[in-house]
Amino acid sequence: MDKLIELLTGIEGFELTDELKGKIKNVWDNGVKSGKENLFTQEEVNKLIDKRFAREAKLHEQEITDLKEQMKGMVDPDKVQEYETKIQELETQATENKANIKKEYELKLAAVNNGVRKEAIDDFLKIADTSALEIGEDGNVTGMDELMENMKENKGYLFAEDATPGGGEEFKGGGGGGGDDMAATKRAMGLPE
Incomplete structure (x- = not known):
């Protein structure tokens, strides 16, 4: 569990609250430690991420609205445009950060599922x-298939010799063939199965 929290803490722009840590601990204690498989589906993970981003966006929008109201009485009217431009830049940056987090998450998932x-x-x-x-x-992130094909072609040494979907041997725990995507993801993250 500590490794998962460390991984989540390392994502730029992602705030890991005590409440979220508690939920992770609860899932860990009731699922991973008890040996249950498939704790979350991809859809459930996406919903959790979307809820988190929506909550952050709502807080961000309220903060911007509050700042605009405070600015009206305090700021020289000539500077208002300058500040509004800065606010727009910050909003654009927040949108780009959200997109980058989503791309990074999907890239990690694709790496595991494609046998890196x-x-x-x-x-x-x-x-x-x-x-x-x-x-x-x-x-949804598009262009991932092309990126993976390019990486396999040009940087094949990063992939397991048996680069079957779901990861190489180190993600399957031995044996050949298929593999469970959730189990492979857990192994890639260093979580017990």
Whole structure:
């Protein structure tokens, strides 16, 4: 559990509150430690992320509204435009940060599911060219298949020799063939199965 919290803490722009830590501990104690599989579906994870972003966006919007109201009486009218431009820049930056977090999450998931060796994931993330990745209006990341094909072709040494979907041998715990995506993801994150 500590490794998961450490991983989440390392995501830029992501705030890990005590409440969220408590929920993770509860899931850990009631699911992972008890041996239950498939604690969350991808849809559930996406909903959790979307709720978190919505909550942050709402707080951010309220803060901006409050600041605009406070500015009206305090700021020289000539400076209002300058401050509004700065606010717009900050809003754009917040949107870009959200997109980058989503891309990073999806890239990590794709790396595990496409057989990137466990010890090569950090290198993979550093050298992967994510400039072609886009987030559609539906919230899904596009361009991931092309990126993965390019990485397999040009940086094949990062992938397990048996790069089957769901990860290489180190993600499956031995044996060949298929593999459970949730189990592979847990192993990639260093979580017990």
